[in-house]
Amino acid sequence: xxxxxxxxxxxxxxxxxxxxxxxxxxxxxxxxxxxxxxxxxxxxxxxxxxxxxxxxxxxxxxxxxxxxxxxxxxxxxxxxxxxxxxxxxxxxxxxxxxxxxxxxxxxxxxxxxxxxxxxxxxxxxxxxxxxxxxxxxxxxxxxxxxxxxxxxxxxxxxxxxxxxxxxxxxxxxxxxxxxxxxxxxxxxxxxxxxxxxxxxxxxxxxxxxxxxxxxxxxxxxxxxxxxxxxxxxxxxxxxxxxxxxxxxxxxxxxxxxxxxxxxxxxxxxxxxxxxxxxxxxxxxxxxxxxxxxxxxxxxxxxxxxxxxxxxxxxxxxxxxxxxxxxxxxxxxxxxxxxxxxxxxxxxxxxxxxxxxxxxxxxxxxxxxxxxxxxxxxxxxxxxxxxxxxxxxxxxxxxxxxxxxxxxxxxxxxxxxxxxxxxxxxxxxxxxxxxxxxxxxxxxxxxxxxxxxxxxxxxxxxxxxxxxxxxxxxxxxxxxxxxxxxxxxxxxxxxxxxxxxxxxxxxxxxxxxxxxxxxxxxxxxxxxxxxxxxxxxxxxxxxxxxxxxxxxxxxxxxxxxxxxxxxxx
Numbered sequence: 001x002x003x004x005x006x007x008x009x010x011x012x013x014x015x016x017x018x019x020x021x022x023x024x025x026x027x028x029x030x031x032x033x034x035x036x037x038x039x040x041x042x043x044x045x046x047x048x049x050x051x052x053x054x055x056x057x058x059x060x061x062x063x064x065x066x067x068x069x070x071x072x073x074x075x076x077x078x079x080x081x082x083x084x085x086x087x088x089x090x091x092x093x094x095x096x097x098x099x100x101x102x103x104x105x106x107x108x109x110x111x112x113x114x115x116x117x118x119x120x121x122x123x124x125x126x127x128x129x130x131x132x133x134x135x136x137x138x139x140x141x142x143x144x145x146x147x148x149x150x151x152x153x154x155x156x157x158x159x160x161x162x163x164x165x166x167x168x169x170x171x172x173x174x175x176x177x178x179x180x181x182x183x184x185x186x187x188x189x190x191x192x193x194x195x196x197x198x199x200x201x202x203x204x205x206x207x208x209x210x211x212x213x214x215x216x217x218x219x220x221x222x223x224x225x226x227x228x229x230x231x232x233x234x235x236x237x238x239x240x241x242x243x244x245x246x247x248x249x250x251x252x253x254x255x256x257x258x259x260x261x262x263x264x265x266x267x268x269x270x271x272x273x274x275x276x277x278x279x280x281x282x283x284x285x286x287x288x289x290x291x292x293x294x295x296x297x298x299x300x301x302x303x304x305x306x307x308x309x310x311x312x313x314x315x316x317x318x319x320x321x322x323x324x325x326x327x328x329x330x331x332x333x334x335x336x337x338x339x340x341x342x343x344x345x346x347x348x349x350x351x352x353x354x355x356x357x358x359x360x361x362x363x364x365x366x367x368x369x370x371x372x373x374x375x376x377x378x379x380x381x382x383x384x385x386x387x388x389x390x391x392x393x394x395x396x397x398x399x400x401x402x403x404x405x406x407x408x409x410x411x412x413x414x415x416x417x418x419x420x421x422x423x424x425x426x427x428x429x430x431x432x433x434x435x436x437x438x439x440x441x442x443x444x445x446x447x448x449x450x451x452x453x454x455x456x457x458x459x460x461x462x463x464x465x466x467x468x469x470x471x472x473x474x475x476x477x478x479x480x481x482x483x484x485x486x487x488x489x490x491x492x493x494x495x496x497x498x499x500x501x502x503x504x505x506x507x508x509x510x511x512x513x514x515x516x517x518x519x520x521x522x523x524x525x526x527x528x529x530x531x532x533x534x535x536x537x538x539x540x541x542x543x544x545x546x547x548x549x550x551x552x553x554x555x556x557x558x559x560x561x562x563x564x565x566x567x568x
Contacts, residue, residue: 056128448532
């Protein structure tokens, strides 16, 4: 039986010890997957060998070898050989790693080697370099993949298949022939910023990127307003920002500019990490910026109307709750045009997300043309929606509102009654905003598939402005990409979410809105991991189809848009 992977740190004066070869790994792992979960080889049962391939985002040799690794891995999957893509370079964030792996279609488990402990334990110094562990977690091979590529040469095909031969030798219980890898030296990255203080350097970052959630009465589990709040959690703060687990933001920074971007820059991460590593000094309180005057109530100001769910919902301490739907009459005697909308749960700690639809008698909330009557929503940490000038969404007279709420118990029984605040336009707008959802209902994700792909398309028959995008999948979701396909065939990535996280489903609001000409279409490309590589997978032995519950799956591409020309 496999033991939990634990990595003995084999460092001596910062050099790699050659005696790593033949050593059984016994200490704890410091590897994390793209969602930030700790992963151990002992989690994977019935595995005959592990192949850890160390890759670098910008290493030319590493990128050349990815297709050969994909070809090598697929047939070995049925022989219980588990490949791991390990990224050890310190400057490479989780987002950069995820985008690299997703863009190259890497189907096996992708891991980030924070602190490079795994690389040191295995004696790995370069990318690409491979290590093979037997079923008892003994290192049996370390070296190159083959001899097709080198720093100064390329061959049409390899003459030696070093990694493939090593895997076969390990499976047969024979010694493997060791080789030396060529490629890029593993990078330690830029040092953390020294001399930072809380008052002068850290607090401004917390105000901009963290306090929207981490303040009293909000969803953050603790406030980050005063020095004492942050100082006693400095170690945790350092870890989650270095690993890019916080603030929650999953858009690939190479594509799109968004109003609600919560991500930290590399300099901001270095500042926080250096401050924490130096003992979290407070500095001179006079250097601190004035506190933010956060609104006490509604962030959109005083609403013109507030509509609430008809009753409180009892949320138990534990368990899984199905989606709940509540229909509430508006009582509007005439059409109303909404310029701002804010959804407010009374206990946001247990609310995963909320969608609010306009419901008309005899009409469904989803139409065959892909349009939907959804117009407002809530996810943790997101901002209320405010239309650009000259735009609004219409709620017809006598309409009803349907609240769709997904609760996630957090260990304490509680109650929630979610409300919706609305601010109305004083007159009809020039442009009516719309929401489309191009859901693909016919998806089937095969059992055990680590990288299943589906795509769908939404065409536009007029010039439009894209206001926001929202991808939606469930716990097997892996990545999502929105592309604009122009009439001349040119494509442009609008939004790439390479490490989908079901727990943080952001609306990505463009700044400014994106203009698309008539005849354009938006294409959504999604991937799922229905294998045991995915720790959130309820059952990797079953095919999965579209469904409302989290153990089923969805491919729902939300697009909020408005016509380019006035259409009153």
